[in-house]
Structure formats: structure tokens, C-alpha cells
Amino acid sequence: MVYIDSLKGVQTVSAWPLWTQPAPPPPAHPPFKIRECGDKGLGMFALRRIPRGDVIVSQRPLLFSHPCLHVHADQTVSAFYESALAGLSSDTQSAFNSLRNAQLETEDVSRIRGIVLTNALGTQLPPPHDPTANYNAVFTSLCRANHDCSPNAHYSFSAETFTGRLTALRAIQAGEEITIGYTDIEFPRAQRRQVLATKFNFDCGCETCCLPPKKASESDTRRAAIAAFLIRLNELNADIAEEAEPLFPEGATLVRASELLRWAEGERLVEAAYKLTMTAVGLALKEHNMSEAIRLTLRAINYLRAEEGNDSPHFAWFAREAGLSPEQMAAKLDSSDEEMMGPNLNA
Numbered sequence: 083m084v085y086i087d088s089l090k091g092v093q094t095v096s097a098w099p100l101w102t103q104p105a106p107p108p109p110a111h112p113p114f115k116i117r118e119c120g121d122k123g124l125g126m127f128a129l130r131r132i133p134r135g136d137v138i139v140s141q142r143p144l145l146f147s148h149p150c151l152h153v154h155a156d157q158t159v160s161a162f163y164e165s166a167l168a169g170l171s172s173d174t175q176s177a178f179n180s181l182r183n184a185q186l187e188t189e190d191v192s193r194i195r196g197i198v199l200t201n202a203l204g205t206q207l208p209p210p211h212d213p214t215a216n217y218n219a220v221f222t223s224l225c226r227a228n229h230d231c232s233p234n235a236h237y238s239f240s241a242e243t244f245t246g247r248l249t250a251l252r253a254i255q256a257g258e259e260i261t262i263g264y265t266d267i268e269f270p271r272a273q274r275r276q277v278l279a280t281k282f283n284f285d286c287g288c289e290t291c292c293l294p295p296k297k298a299s300e301s302d303t304r305r306a307a308i309a310a311f312l313i314r315l316n317e318l319n320a321d322i323a324e325e326a327e328p329l330f331p332e333g334a335t336l337v338r339a340s341e342l343l344r345w346a347e348g349e350r351l352v353e354a355a356y357k358l359t360m361t362a363v364g365l366a367l368k369e370h371n372m373s374e375a376i377r378l379t380l381r382a383i384n385y386l387r388a389e390e391g392n393d394s395p396h397f398a399w400f401a402r403e404a405g406l407s408p409e410q411m412a413a414k415l416d417s418s419d420e421e422m423m424g425p426n427l428n429a
Contacts, residue, residue: 160192230261232350348427356385
């Protein structure tokens with residue numbers, strides 16, 4: 083693995099005890115296969131049904147880089163990347179070079195840097211690293227997951243094990259493509275497609291982007307409302323202490339949060355649905371509606387395990403509180419999965 087950061091950053095990470103432990107071994111029978119995917123090139127496809135919250139793949143990056151590189155005047159960023167990657171084994175270099183490069187090659191953007199810009203997944207590290215820095219992590223398998231504006235998988239990174247992984251946001255059927263979101267999928271279609279075309283040089287042809295005009299307009303209206311609410315929510319709570327009571331946008335009510343939640347579920351925006359469910363729980367408590375708060379908390383747990391995985395310590399804690407094992411808790415939640423997701427508003 084190549085790790086690129088400031089001297090202080092490299093020294094900090096090098097001292098972490100995790101490096102005395104082996105990387106997580108690949109599963110004996112992975113639930114996916116990388117294969118041809120038409121105009122997309124390669125894609126990741128499920129070999130069997132993958133339940134919600136199951137880990138699809140977990141691996142350490144082959145390259146991990148600070149987003150802002152400062153190199154000597156006699157060296158380019160592209161040359162720096164080439165020099166850094168030269169120390170990898172031939173097999174690892176081949177795996178890196180096989181990744182797609184969607185960037186136009188220029189004097190400043192070589193093929194290697196183009197591969198980084200095309201495939202890197204954003205990752206944060208804990209203090210003393212800058213919590214606002216979005217590090218670039220490039221993986222051999224995770225980066226094969228293509229984009230969808232209503233993805234079925236969630237990417238996360240664990241600094242404790244220095245691994246990235248994909249979890250199933252909903253049950254993924256055998257033969258179905260495994261997808262993630264490359265951009266802010268809560269935004270309207272034109273905005274999403276512009277970002278994807280500019281940054282990744284492709285026109286999104288996912289099911290949501292190919293809706294008929296009337297349905298596309300309705301979808302845009304819902305997503306724009308969800309995005310505006312979540313942006314304001316993040317602004318209000320950006321600097322408050324973790325244990326403090328959350329702040330809500332002016333005029334926010336349980337009725338409005340529930341409507342946005344229904345829209346997010348109908349758009350298959352699971353990550354947004356989790357945030358809106360937690361907001362709705364807070365508003366239900368604020369309005370002294372305990373029965374609705376309890377119902378929404380169960381819904382939030384379902385979304386929590388979709389993002390963090392069925393092996394999440396948080397999910398295990400909730401299961402213990404209910405007197406169940408994580409497997410039993412997941413099975414109970416799976417039995418009401420379709421009801422909790424609600425109807426697909428774009429069907």
C-alpha cells in the first residue's frame with residue numbers, strides 16, 4: 083500500500099497498532115463477480131442474494147493520499163504519483179493500472195493521476211488529522227462498483243482497521259449490479275448529471291435519470307426538497323457538541339419530516355432516509371409523541387445496520403437491548419423490510 087500525506091500525518095498513521103495485525107482476509111466465496119457491463123466497462127454483480135446490512139467486500143486500499151499534494155517546483159503531481167506507485171509489487175501495479183481512467187490526459191493529468199481522480203473514494207481520518215480533509219482511497223475491488231442515482235450499496239471506511247467496505251443498503255438479488263453514489267444523489271437530475279459528466283466523463287443512464295419527463299420532474303422536486311432540508315440541518319448542527327440536543331430547521335415538524343422521509347424512501351435514497359428518520363425521532367420526542375418516536379427508532383435501526391453493517395457494534399448493542407442476537411434482530415427487521423422502505427415513487 084502507498085500512503086501519501088504530510089510527514090506528521092505519515093508518522094501518526096505509521097504508529098497505529100493496527101499495522102501489527104494482518105489485513106482482513108478476502109472471503110473464500112465472495113458474493114460478487116467483476117464482469118463486463120456494456121458501455122460502463124466493468125461492473126460488480128451479485129452472485130447470490132445479499133441481505134440488507136451484509137458486508138459485500140472489505141479491503142485495504144492500494145493507494146491512500148491526502149487531497150492536497152504540494153510537490154517540489156521541479157516535479158509535477160503526476161510524476162510524484164508515478165514515483166510513489168513504483169514501489170508496489172508488479173501484481174499490485176497491474177491491478178491499479180487495470181482501473182478505468184475517465185480523465186483526458188494533459189500535461190498536468192497523466193494516466194496514473196487520471197486513474198486516481200476517476201476511482202478514488204472519499205475518506206476521512208480521525209484527529210490529529212484534519213477532519214475536513216477528504217482523503218483519496220483507491221481499492222482494487224471496491225472501485226469497480228459503478229454509479230447509480232438510487233444505489234443499493236454503501237461505502238464506508240474504518241480508520242481502526244484501515245479498510246474500506248461496501249454494505250448492502252437493501253436486499254440485492256442474484257445477478258443485480260452492485261452500485262454506489264459518486265455524487266450528491268439528493269440533488270436534481272440535471273445537477274447530478276453535470277457533476278458526473280464533468281468529473282467522470284459519462285452521461286448517467288441509470289433508471290432514475292431515464293424517467294419520462296413528468297416522473298423526472300416529480301423526482302427532481304422531491305430530491306431538491308430533501309437536499310435543501312438536509313443542507314440546512316447540517317448547517318445548524320455542524321458545530322454543536324455530540325451530546326447536545328439537535329437543532330432543527332425553522333418551522334420543521336414531525337409531519338414535514340415524515341413527508342420527506344416517505345419521499346426519500348420512495349426515491350430509494352437510503353442514506354438520506356436514515357438522516358431523516360433520526361430527525362423525525364427527535365421531532366417526535368419534541369412533540370411528546372412517544373409511540374411515533376419508538377416506531378421511528380426501529381426504522382432508524384434498520385437504516386443504521388444498512389449503512390454500518392449487520393456486524394456493527396451499534397447494531398449489536400440495539401440487538402442486546404432487545405434480548406436478541408444481531409442475526410435474530412436482522413431477521414426480524416428483514417421480515418418487514420418492504421413495508422419499511424415504502425413504495426417506489428418512480429415505479
